[in-house]
Amino acid sequence: QLRLQESGARLVRPSETLSLTCSFSADSISGMYCSWIRQPPGKALEWIGQIHSTGLTNFNPSFKSRVSMSVDTSSSQFSLILSSVTAADTALYFCARTWGAAAGNWFDPWGQGAQVTVSS
Amino acid sequence: DIVLTQSPDSLAVSLGERATINCKSSQILYSSSNRNYLAWYQQRPGQPPKLLMYWASTRESGVPDRFSGSGSGTDFTLTISSLQAEDVSVYYCQQYYHPPYTFGQGTKLEIK
Numbered sequence: 001q002l003r004l005q006e007s008g009a010r011l012v013r014p015s016e017t018l019s020l021t022c023s024f025s026a027d028s029i030s031g032m033y034c035s036w037i038r039q040p041p042g043k044a045l046e047w048i049g050q051i052h053s054t055g056l057t058n059f060n061p062s063f064k065s066r067v068s069m070s071v072d073t074s075s076s077q078f079s080l081i082l083s084s085v086t087a088a089d090t091a092l093y094f095c096a097r098t099w100g101a102a103a104g105n106w107f108d109p110w111g112q113g114a115q116v117t118v119s120s
Numbered sequence: 121d122i123v124l125t126q127s128p129d130s131l132a133v134s135l136g137e138r139a140t141i142n143c144k145s146s147q148i149l150y151s152s153s154n155r156n157y158l159a160w161y162q163q164r165p166g167q168p169p170k171l172l173m174y175w176a177s178t179r180e181s182g183v184p185d186r187f188s189g190s191g192s193g194t195d196f197t198l199t200i201s202s203l204q205a206e207d208v209s210v211y212y213c214q215q216y217y218h219p220p221y222t223f224g225q226g227t228k229l230e231i232k
Binding site: 035046047058060061062094096104105107108109110111112113 | 168169174175180214216219223225
């Protein structure tokens with residue numbers, strides 16, 4: 001059973017860069033997609049973007065100018081970078097596996113989430 | 121962006137009774153495959169969301185059969201046929217018809 005785990009800095013200063021890593025419990029992530037989703041306190045879920053194991057990305061236009069994603073296949077890890085953060089970026093950040101447009105881009109499984117707070 | 125609107129925002133149902141949650145969207149039926157690009161999730165307090173349904177009505181492996189999904193085109197429903205205590209959660213619909221993939225605002229389900 002595939003498991004995902006987020007890691008990274010939980011406190012980020014305003015205007016700086018948020019960086020999170022999602023570790024897949026798989027020997028190989030070849031052909032896999034990873035999506036990043038966030039949930040501000042008391043609010044609904046928001047899709048940030050998706051990356052394939054080849055590095056192909058698809059971002060939510062709401063974040064497009066600030067977001068990048070990367071993959072390290074040797075470590076079975078995907079990463080999220082969000083620049084120029086503000087307090088509005090304070091949220092619980094999840095990674096989740098997606099399956100690609102052909103198979104269906106629902107999210108399963110999910111990591112436990114990483115609470116990131118933007119504050120000076 | 122495709123906006124998903126859930127109703128109601130919150131719902132209180134007695135144990136053993138039926139709970140119904142609605143999700144309204146713009147068109148998310150892909151005509152060539154006749155598939156509705158909609159998923160449902162359950163989020164218990166302090167937990168990540170858990171996939172319940174995909175293709176609007178296909179139950180994920182391990183999900184109890186008291187959960188069912190229905191609807192097509194623009195109107196969808198998640199039904200819990202006989203509410204159990206462990207079903208207290210927030211439920212979300214999500215469309216994957218076209219990026220950016222979007223979620224409904226959530227429906228909080230409680231015990232009456």
